[in-house]
Structures are given as C-alpha cells and as structure tokens.
Amino acid sequence: MSQMNSARFTDDPRSLLRSNLDELEQRINRACMRARRRRSEVRVLPVSKTVPAAIIRIASELGLCEFGENKVQEAESKVRDLADLSLNWSVIGHLQTNKVKSMVKFANEFHALDTLRLAEALQARLSAEGRHLNVFVQVNTSGEVSKYGLPPQEVEDFVLRLSDYPALVPRGLMTLAVLSGEADKVRECFKLLRGLRDALLDRTSTRLDLLSMGMTSDFEIAIEEGADVIRVGQAIFGPRPTKDRQYWPGLPLPTSALSA
Numbered sequence: 001m002s003q004m005n006s007a008r009f010t011d012d013p014r015s016l017l018r019s020n021l022d023e024l025e026q027r028i029n030r031a032c033m034r035a036r037r038r039r040s041e042v043r044v045l046p047v048s049k050t051v052p053a054a055i056i057r058i059a060s061e062l063g064l065c066e067f068g069e070n071k072v073q074e075a076e077s078k079v080r081d082l083a084d085l086s087l088n089w090s091v092i093g094h095l096q097t098n099k100v101k102s103m104v105k106f107a108n109e110f111h112a113l114d115t116l117r118l119a120e121a122l123q124a125r126l127s128a129e130g131r132h133l134n135v136f137v138q139v140n141t142s143g144e145v146s147k148y149g150l151p152p153q154e155v156e157d158f159v160l161r162l163s164d165y166p167a168l169v170p171r172g173l174m175t176l177a178v179l180s181g182e183a184d185k186v187r188e189c190f191k192l193l194r195g196l197r198d199a200l201l202d203r204t205s206t207r208l209d210l211l212s213m214g215m216t217s218d219f220e221i222a223i224e225e226g227a228d229v230i231r232v233g234q235a236i237f238g239p240r241p242t243k244d245r246q247y248w249p250g251l252p253l254p255t256s257a258l259s260a
C-alpha cells in the first residue's frame with residue numbers, strides 16, 4: 001500500500017475515512033478480478049480495536065454497520081457509547097471464559113473459538129439468555145507454537161463435537177496467517193485453511209463453510225485463496241499506535257527478545 005492515512009489524529013476524520021474506504025474498495029475489486037470472483041462474495045469486517053467510539057460513529061454514517069473488536073472490555077464501552085445506532089459486533093480475538101458473560105450480551109459473532117471448554121461456557125450462557133451465536137473455529141495454520149487456534153489435524157474432531165452445543169452456530173474457519181513479508185508463506189496458511197474447509201464439507205455434514213482470513217497486510221492474497229470474510233482494521237482507520245502483540249498475547253516473542 002502506498003500510504004495509510006491516519007483517521008484518528010486529524011480534524012477531518014470523515015474525508016480520511018472516505019478516502020481510505022475508497023482505496024480499500026479498489027484493492028478488493030482488483031483482487032476479486034484477479035481471482036475471477038465477484039465483489040459480493042467477499043464480506044469486509046471492519047476491525048475497530050483502538051478506534052474511539054466517535055470515529056466508529058462517523059464510519060457508521062459512511063455506511064459501515066458491523067465492527068470487529070479484539071477485547072471484550074474495550075468493546076463494551078464502545079457498544080454502550082454507540083447504543084443508539086444499530087450495529088453488529090463481532091469479537092475476533094482470544095476469549096477468556098470469565099469474559100463469556102459480557103461478550104454474549106453484545107456480540108452476534110465470535111471468530112476465535114478454539115477450545116471445547118470455551119464452547120461449553122458459551123453454550124451455558126447463551127442458553128440462559130435464550131439466544132444463538134455465530135462462531136468461527138480458529139485454526140493455527142502458521143505452525144507458530146504459542147499462537148491461539150487449533151492444530152489443523154484436530155479441526156475435524158472439534159467441529160464434529162460442536163453439535164453438542166446447539167446455541168453455537170458454526171459458520172466457518174478463521175485464521176491469522178504467519179506474520180511474514182513473504183507472500184508465499186502467507187498464501188500457504190490460507191491454502192491450508194481452505195483445504196481444511198473443503199475436506200470438512202466433503203467428509204461431514206457440517207454447514208460450516210466460510211473462511212475468515214486476511215487483514216490489512218494480506219487480504220488480497222486471502223481473497224485470491226477464497227476468503228469469504230476479511231477482517232480489516234488499519235486500511236480503514238489508519239495505522240494503530242498500539243502494538244498488535246498486546247492484542248495477540250499468544251504470539252511468540254521475537255528471538256531478539258528471548259536472547260536479551
């Protein structure tokens with residue numbers, strides 16, 4: 001990307017958001033064209049972590065109506081501030097079981113399901129509230145040891161077990177590709193997720209068919225590899241001041257930090 005405008009620290013966030021969205025749309029369209037896919041096949045989930053509620057409000061005036069947040073606590077205050085709008089909220093990051101109750105109050109989609117313990121806790125809470133939750137099963141496609149997500153070989157068993165939790169509506173698989181500048185390595189992660197999804201649809205009766213993959217740095221590759229949902233933050237809202245490590249505590253430390 002040539003440049004990323006920051007929409008956060010400017011007196012005209014509206015026009016910056018608009019131009020970021022225009023540029024994003026062009027990039028998505030070009031990727032769809034390369035992949036011979038229709039634009040309507042790709043859903044953009046705008047990721048608003050670290051973005052203040054006031055900016056999200058402007059984004060909603062520009063037509064965005066769903067947002068992904070990484071942390072429940074951060075999301076809760078925004079949901080409160082924006083309660084007058086009808087927005088859809090997704091939680092896309094690792095969830096501790098003690099946050100389940102809060103999440104179930106506002107989220108209609110969860111992208112990071114990776115343990116049966118969490119499925120159990122969600123089921124209990126959801127049935128108490130008499131509602132359902134759309135879920136994506138997170139898969140560790142990069143092989144990085146401490147990252148969240150199921151190892152690929154455990155996905156099928158896990159998905160079959162989900163029928164024990166009828167309040168969970170399995171929608172698809174989710175992954176974070178390896179954080180690498182090497183497109184081939186990133187692409188391998190997305191291919192792996194797609195292969196798993198295809199195998200699941202072949203071998204089981206699951207309806208879980210969507211692929212949630214791709215973010216600002218790699219969504220074009222994800223679209224080429226079949227992404228149905230791309231989770232895009234910085235290309236819309238500008239670069240994040242916060243290190244992603246804070247949001248992905250499971251990521252391994254760089255080797256320099258280990259040897260220090």
Ligand SMILES: *Cc1c(COP(=O)(O)O)cnc(C)c1O
Nearest residue numbers: 047070092215216231232233234
């Ligand atoms: C932050 C985040 C994104 C979006 O990343 P950007 O670089 O802002 O596009 C996507 N998925 C997850 C799980 C995230 O935490």
